[in-house]
Amino acid sequence: SPASSLLYPRASESRDLVSLDGIWQFRVSPPGDPNAGFREAWYSARLSESGTTIPMPVPCSFNDITADDEIRNYIGWAWYDRELYVPSGWSDRRVVLRFGSVNYNAVVWVNGHSAGSHEGGHLPFELEVTSLLKMGAANWLTVAVNNTLDLETIPQGKITFKDDTTRYPEGYFEQSYNFEYFHYAGIHRSVQLFTTPLAVHIQDITITTNFSTDSSGLWTAYVSYEVDVVRSAKASARSSLVKIRDQRGRAVHFKSLPLLPKNGRIRGMVTIPNATLWWPVGMGETPGFQYTLEVVETADTATRRGGSEMDVYRQLFGVRTVTWDSDRLYVNNRPFYFRGFGKHEDANIVGRGLSLPLIMRDINLIVWSGANSFRTSHYPYAEELLDQTDAAGIVVIDESPAIGLEGFGATLLAKHKRVMEELVARDKNRPSVLVWSLGNEPQSAEEAAGPYFKAVYDHTRALDPTRAITTVVSVGADKDQASASMDLVLINRYFGWYSDSGRAEVIERQMLTEAAAWRRTFGKPLVVSEYGAGSVAGLRDLPAFIWTEDYQAEFLRQYHKAFDKLISTETWFAGEMVWNFADFAVPREYIRPQFCMKGMFTRERKPKLAAYVLRDRYTRLAELE
Numbered sequence: 001s002p003a004s005s006l007l008y009p010r011a012s013e014s015r016d017l018v019s020l021d022g023i024w025q026f027r028v029s030p031p032g033d034p035n036a037g038f039r040e041a042w043y044s045a046r047l048s049e050s051g052t053t054i055p056m057p058v059p060c061s062f063n064d065i066t067a068d069d070e071i072r073n074y075i076g077w078a079w080y081d082r083e084l085y086v087p088s089g090w091s092d093r094r095v096v097l098r099f100g101s102v103n104y105n106a107v108v109w110v111n112g113h114s115a116g117s118h119e120g121g122h123l124p125f126e127l128e129v130t131s132l133l134k135m136g137a138a139n140w141l142t143v144a145v146n147n148t149l150d151l152e153t154i155p156q157g158k159i160t161f162k163d164d165t166t167r168y169p170e171g172y173f174e175q176s177y178n179f180e181y182f183h184y185a186g187i188h189r190s191v192q193l194f195t196t197p198l199a200v201h202i203q204d205i206t207i208t209t210n211f212s213t214d215s216s217g218l219w220t221a222y223v224s225y226e227v228d229v230v231r232s233a234k235a236s237a238r239s240s241l242v243k244i245r246d247q248r249g250r251a252v253h254f255k256s257l258p259l260l261p262k263n264g265r266i267r268g269m270v271t272i273p274n275a276t277l278w279w280p281v282g283m284g285e286t287p288g289f290q291y292t293l294e295v296v297e298t299a300d301t302a303t304r305r306g307g308s309e310m311d312v313y314r315q316l317f318g319v320r321t322v323t324w325d326s327d328r329l330y331v332n333n334r335p336f337y338f339r340g341f342g343k344h345e346d347a348n349i350v351g352r353g354l355s356l357p358l359i360m361r362d363i364n365l366i367v368w369s370g371a372n373s374f375r376t377s378h379y380p381y382a383e384e385l386l387d388q389t390d391a392a393g394i395v396v397i398d399e400s401p402a403i404g405l406e407g408f409g410a411t412l413l414a415k416h417k418r419v420m421e422e423l424v425a426r427d428k429n430r431p432s433v434l435v436w437s438l439g440n441e442p443q444s445a446e447e448a449a450g451p452y453f454k455a456v457y458d459h460t461r462a463l464d465p466t467r468a469i470t471t472v473v474s475v476g477a478d479k480d481q482a483s484a485s486m487d488l489v490l491i492n493r494y495f496g497w498y499s500d501s502g503r504a505e506v507i508e509r510q511m512l513t514e515a516a517a518w519r520r521t522f523g524k525p526l527v528v529s530e531y532g533a534g535s536v537a538g539l540r541d542l543p544a545f546i547w548t549e550d551y552q553a554e555f556l557r558q559y560h561k562a563f564d565k566l567i568s569t570e571t572w573f574a575g576e577m578v579w580n581f582a583d584f585a586v587p588r589e590y591i592r593p594q595f596c597m598k599g600m601f602t603r604e605r606k607p608k609l610a611a612y613v614l615r616d617r618y619t620r621l622a623e624l625e
């Protein structure tokens with residue numbers, strides 16, 4: 001199954017990488033005829049031959065690029081295509097087409113031939129296209145993207161047809177969502193072609209780590225690895241090497257492995273004496289320290305050239321452990337307190353599209369604020385961002401796109417399990433990911449939510465025994481059916497905003513009462529994963545008034561009073577994450593003015609007053625560590 005292999009596409013001496021990012025051609029389906037492209041086989045030639053196209057950047061959301069309301073709010077099949085050439089030297093290579101993320105459904109053709117499809121935004125997929133590409137000639141690549149959400153997609157949405165033709169045009173429908181952020185769509189992350197040798201390739205690598213310490217305080221690391229190797233029918237194994245390199249590229253370990261006669265999994269364990277551990281920022285002298293596991297697989301070929309072929313892949317990893325008990329989460333046996341953010345992938349113009357400048361700006365602002373963590377609310381974020389959290393020692397709660405779930409039927413469960421497989425396959429080697437979040441704010445008071453979340457938990461636990469698992473909830477402790485199966489309890493609370501709006505004076509008491517109730521009910525570590533108030537940047541008042549920067553700052557201070565009490569009196573209060581890092585786009589609605597204004601930073605990443613309040617607190621908490 002494709003989910004078992006999602007190694008990041010990395011060039012090496014045996015692997016070429018070609019980016020297909022750039023300006024593609026684009027068209028949405030004609031109004032009222034969503035299947036026109038399939039019926040008329042738009043993929044059988046260049047898209048521009050079956051109708052008008054417009055240029056569209058990839059990676060990017062298509063919504064905010066044009067001045068056209070129809071494209072901003074488009075729901076249905078949107079079509080992309082581009083031309084591409086392949087180096088002639090690729091004729092004896094295996095070629096894989098990889099999409100970092102397409103939201104939501106993607107169907108792909110190469111030169112008019114079906115190459116495969118994928119359901120679900122925010123996670124990568126690979127299609128082997130070796131036999132579909134023409135070397136030394138123009139090729140064209142067509143992608144049909146459908147962003148329609150219903151009760152059997154993850155996340156869910158609803159389509160309501162407005163049948164009253166005295167009030168709505170023929171065929172008019174409304175897409176609604178089980179979530180409160182703008183439903184950006186399109187080819188959101190990079191599209192790449194990469195090659196491997198034909199005779200042999202490294203399909204997957206899984207690394208887990210442990211360590212011991214001796215009387216002189218030196219660490220010995222134990223690095224376990226599994227390498228999935230695939231050889232072509234006629235090839236035979238010649239050699240299999242594993243090296244571990246430190247950050248300066250020095251080989252600290254070298255091992256020649258026994259040869260596998262057949263395709264399959266090679267397992268091994270190596271010891272690194274005097275090892276350097278991976279620590280979260282603020283917790284050790286080496287935040288974000290990583291090693292590289294280098295795998296070299298060589299096979300004798302029976303091809304016309306004879307000889308042998310070699311595949312090389314380099315996988316970063318950190319040496320660290322994650323454990324938990326009924327009080328806290330521990331990194332390398334030391335208790336970890338989350339001081340973090342809820343975030344979004346969201347920015348002007350690019351929407352949810354990959355933006356490296358934005359990623360670096362956000363990482364720098366997170367570090368500036370003194371935070372040590374964030375949650376990928378409400379879907380998996382770009383791998384390029386997680387490369388930076390690994391390297392900087394910023395802890396990640398890695399959330400699936402399962403937000404606002406309801407119904408909890410068998411089809412949804414199967415898809416949810418599949419999403420967790422893809423997420424774990426993609427991020428399992430990342431040291432910064434300490435927790436899997438199965439989803440955010442499901443209708444977890446429904447009876448069916450109990451067995452449903454237990455099933456998703458068990459499935460995820462079997463995929464990865466090494467990380468904590470949670471589901472972020474918003475119903476009351478007396479009603480919630482999900483948290484009983486989780487390792488950590490994460491709750492979202494909006495005292496002083498959605499209840500007692502604008503009344504900061506009741507926040508502290510309510511937060512303390514609430515925290516105690518969750519502890520009493522579940523006896524597990526508790527993290528407040530959302531609390532936040534909207535503010536319009538520049539709107540000020542004294543005394544503070546709802547929607548001003550002053551109220552947002554005061555609102556935070558009141559929560560912080562409660563958190564400080566919990567920190568000093570309770571062993572089980574495990575962290576706080578403010579909602580939200582930055583203002584972000586929301587659907588068409590009247591309670592928020594185009595954006596959720598709860599950011600510490602504006603959507604342009606300029607600080608509001610609250611950013612300084614938070615920074616003072618997080619830096620102080622960091623100093624106490």
Ligand code: GCB
Pocket residue numbers: 180181378440441474492530579596598
């Ligand atoms: C929540 C949701 C988050 C929203 C936030 C809000 O509880 O988890 O997605 O953006 O509230 O601002 O309403």
